[in-house]
Amino acid sequence: MNTTLTLAARNLMRYRRRTLLTALLITLGVVALLLFVAAAGSFKQTMVGSITDSMLGHLQVHRKGYTASMDNLPLTMSLQPRAVGLIEDALKADPAVAAYSKRVKLGAMFSNFEQNSSIRLNGIDAAAEDAAVPALRQRISAGDKTGPLVERGKVLVPALLAKGMNVKVGDAVVLVATNAQGSVNGQTFTVGGILEGITGPGGRDGYIDIQDARELLRMDKEEVMEVAVRLKSIDALPDVSARLREVLDTTIRNKEDKPATELHTWADLSPFANIVKMIDMMTFFIRIMLVAIVLVSVMNVMLMAVYERIREIGTLAAIGTQPRKLMAIFLSEGLLLGLAGALAGVALSYAVVAALNVWPVVFAFGREQITLHPTLAAAEVLGVLVLAVLVSGLASLQPAWRAARMNPIDALRHV
Amino acid sequence: MALIHADNITKNYRMGDQQVAALKGVTFDIGEGAFAAFVGPSGSGKSTLLNLIGCLDHPSSGTLQVAGVDVASLSRNAAATFRGEHLGFVFQDFNLVPVLSAYENIEYPLLMVRGWSEAKRREQVNKLIDAVGMTEQANKRPDQLSGGQKQRVAVARALVGQPKLVLADEPTANLDHDTAYKVLNLMKSMRDELGTSFIFSTHDPKIMNEAEQTFTLEDGRIAGGQS
Numbered sequence: 001m002n003t004t005l006t007l008a009a010r011n012l013m014r015y016r017r018r019t020l021l022t023a024l025l026i027t028l029g030v031v032a033l034l035l036f037v038a039a040a041g042s043f044k045q046t047m048v049g050s051i052t053d054s055m056l057g058h059l060q061v062h063r064k065g066y067t068a069s070m071d072n073l074p075l076t077m078s079l080q081p082r083a084v085g086l087i088e089d090a091l092k093a094d095p096a097v098a099a100y101s102k103r104v105k106l107g108a109m110f111s112n113f114e115q116n117s118s119i120r121l122n123g124i125d126a127a128a129e130d131a132a133v134p135a136l137r138q139r140i141s142a143g144d145k146t147g148p149l150v151e152r153g154k155v156l157v158p159a160l161l162a163k164g165m166n167v168k169v170g171d172a173v174v175l176v177a178t179n180a181q182g183s184v185n186g187q188t189f190t191v192g193g194i195l196e197g198i199t200g201p202g203g204r205d206g207y208i209d210i211q212d213a214r215e216l217l218r219m220d221k222e223e224v225m226e227v228a229v230r231l232k233s234i235d236a237l238p239d240v241s242a243r244l245r246e247v248l249d250t251t252i253r254n255k256e257d258k259p260a261t262e263l264h265t266w267a268d269l270s271p272f273a274n275i276v277k278m279i280d281m282m283t284f285f286i287r288i289m290l291v292a293i294v295l296v297s298v299m300n301v302m303l304m305a306v307y308e309r310i311r312e313i314g315t316l317a318a319i320g321t322q323p324r325k326l327m328a329i330f331l332s333e334g335l336l337l338g339l340a341g342a343l344a345g346v347a348l349s350y351a352v353v354a355a356l357n358v359w360p361v362v363f364a365f366g367r368e369q370i371t372l373h374p375t376l377a378a379a380e381v382l383g384v385l386v387l388a389v390l391v392s393g394l395a396s397l398q399p400a401w402r403a404a405r406m407n408p409i410d411a412l413r414h415v
Numbered sequence: 416m417a418l419i420h421a422d423n424i425t426k427n428y429r430m431g432d433q434q435v436a437a438l439k440g441v442t443f444d445i446g447e448g449a450f451a452a453f454v455g456p457s458g459s460g461k462s463t464l465l466n467l468i469g470c471l472d473h474p475s476s477g478t479l480q481v482a483g484v485d486v487a488s489l490s491r492n493a494a495a496t497f498r499g500e501h502l503g504f505v506f507q508d509f510n511l512v513p514v515l516s517a518y519e520n521i522e523y524p525l526l527m528v529r530g531w532s533e534a535k536r537r538e539q540v541n542k543l544i545d546a547v548g549m550t551e552q553a554n555k556r557p558d559q560l561s562g563g564q565k566q567r568v569a570v571a572r573a574l575v576g577q578p579k580l581v582l583a584d585e586p587t588a589n590l591d592h593d594t595a596y597k598v599l600n601l602m603k604s605m606r607d608e609l610g611t612s613f614i615f616s617t618h619d620p621k622i623m624n625e626a627e628q629t630f631t632l633e634d635g636r637i638a639g640g641q642s
Contacts, residue, residue, distance in 0.1 A: 003523075003527060011514050315510040319504050319523075319524055320498040320524060320528040321527055322495050323491065412510075
C-alpha cells in the first residue's frame with residue numbers, strides 16, 4: 001500500500017507543472033464552494049437573526065385564520081383571555097421556551113396635526129417584548145435605547161413614517177383607531193423613539209404599550225392578537241414547534257371541536273425563508289460545478305498519465321504485477337491529486353475566512369447593513385473534502401481500468 | 416525433465432483482414448540451467464515465441480509447458496501470478512520504472528508481486544545489487560545511469576525473485592559492443608551461480624556465439640535444427 005502511494009506521489013511529481021495546475025484548479029473550486037457556503041451561511045444567519053431577534057420571534061401563535069388576513073390586522077380575530085391563559089400555560093411548561101410576548105396588533109391613523117397617515121401598531125408589554133425579541137431595541141435610531149422599549153403614552157415610530165411625516169423624538173402625535181365594534185377613538189402620544197425598518201412583515205411597525213393599545217381600542221377583556229415566542233436555541237425549532245402545536249391543538253378547541261389556534265415558525269411567516277432555500281439551491285449548483293471541475297481535470301490528467309506510461313504498464317504487467325495492483329497504482333494517483341488539491345483549497349479557505357473576520361465585508365441590504373462574519377463548519381469542510389476525493393476516484397476509475405486491462409505485449413510494443 | 420517443452424506450437428495473428436501465421440509448428444525442449452538463444456531475422460517469429468514462453472500470450476495450438484506447468488491456457492490473473500513466481504524479464508529498452516531508484520526497481524517484484532517481508536527483501540536486493548556490481552548506484556534513478564548500468568539493474572530485477580527462467584528479448588540491441596558482452600557475461604555468471612536458465616532472442620551474430628544452445632527461426636519454423 002505504501003509503495004503504491006509512493007509510486008503515485010512520485011509519478012505525480014514527474015510532471016510537476018501539470019500536476020500543480022490541475023491541483024490548483026481543484027483548489028480554486030474548493031475555495032469557491034467553501035467561501036460561498038461560508039458567506040451565504042453568514043448572510044443567512046445574520047438575516048434570520050435580525051428577523052427572529054428583532055421582530056418575529058422564533059415562532060408565533062395566533063387565533064386560527066389570523067395570519068391569512070394579517071395584512072388588514074383584523075381586530076375580531078383575537079385570542080380570548082381563556083385561550084391566552086392556556087397558551088401561556090403550555091409555553092411555561094415547555095423547557096425549550098426562553099420567553100414570549102403577547103401583542104395586541106392594530107391599524108391606526110397617525111396624525112401630526114398637519115397631515116395623516118396610516119400606521120401598523122403593536123401593543124406590547126415592554127419587558128416581555130424585550131425578552132422575546134432582544135434585538136428590537138438595537139433598531140432604535142433616535143431616542144432612549146437603554147430604558148424600557150415603550151412607556152405609557154409613548155410611541156415608537158418606524159423611521160420611514162417619521163421621516164415622511166417629519167416627526168422627531170418628543171413630538172406629540174395623535175393615534176386614531178376604530179375598534180372591533182366600529183367606534184372610533186383617538187389619543188395623544190409622545191414620540192418615544194424612531195425605529196429603523198427591516199425586511200419582512202412587521203418590519204415597519206410602530207410600538208405602543210399594550211394597555212394604551214387596549215384603551216385606544218376600548219378593549220374590556222385581556223385579548224391578544226399574537227404571541228411571539230423565543231426559544232433557548234433556534235436549532236430546536238422544528239421539534240419544539242411540533243410539540244407545542246400538538247399541545248395547543250389538543251387543549252384549545254373551538255365550538256366545532258376543532259383546533260382554535262395556529263402556530264407558525266418564522267420561516268412560515270417571513271418571505272426570507274424562500275431566499276434561504278434559494279441560497280441552498282445555489283450552493284447545490286456550485287457543488288455540482290466543483291464535481292464537474294474535479295471530474296474533468298482529474299480524468300484528463302489520469303488519461304494522459306496512462307497514455308504516457310503504456311510501456312511502463314506493460315513492463316509492470318509482464319513482470320507479474322496483478323491487474324488490480326496496476327489499477328490501484330493509477331487510482332491512488334488520482335485520489336492523491338484530488339486530495340492534495342482539496343486540502344490546499346481547505347487551507348486557503350480557512351485563511352480567507354480568517355482574513356474576512358479581521359477585515360469584514362459590509363453589504364447594504366435594503367436599508368440594513370449586513371456585516372459578514374463567515375465561518376466554516378467542520379462538517380461542511382469534511383463534506384467538501386470527501387466529495388473532492390470521491391469524485392477524483394471516480395474520474396480515475398476509467399483510466400486505471402484501462403491500465404489494468406492492457407495487453408502486456410501491445411503495451412510493451414507501444415512507442 | 417525439460418524446463419520448457421514445446422510440441423508443435425503455432426500462433427496465428429489477425430492483422431486487419433489477413434490471417435498471419437507467426438509460428439507454424441515449433442517443437443523443442445530446453446533443459447534447466449540453459450543459456451539459449453532464438454535467432455533469426457525480424458518477423459521470423461522469435462519474439463512471438465518468447466512471448467508465448469513468457470506467458471504473455473497463448474499459442475493457437477500445440478503443447479507448451481514451462482517449469483512443468485501447462486501455460487497454454489492460463490487465465491490473465493493466473494498468468495500474472497505464474498510470471499511473478501517463475502519468470503524474470505529483461506527488455507531491449509531496459510524498461511526500468513523511471514520514478515524508482517535502482518534499488519527500488521530491483522525491490523519492486525519482491526514488494527509488489529511477491530509480497531516479501533522487509534528484512535527478507537533487503538537481504539535479497541542487496542545480494543543481487545552486489546552481484547551485478549551496482550551497489551554504489553543503488554540510490555540513483557534510471558535517468559542517472561548509463562545504458563549498461565540500466566541493463567545490469569534490469570538483470571538484477573529479473574533475478575531477484577529467484578525465477579527458474581529469465582527471458583531476454585534483444586537484451587543487447589541498445590548497448591555498444593563491449594557493454595553488450597559485459598551484460599552477456601553477467602547473465603552467464605548469474606546462470607552459473609544461481610542455476611537460472613536464460614533464454615534470449617537476438618539477431619546479432621556475435622551475441623549468438625555466446626549462446627550454448629541456438630535455435631534459428633525462419634518464417635515461423637525452426638530451421639536447420641539446433642546447434
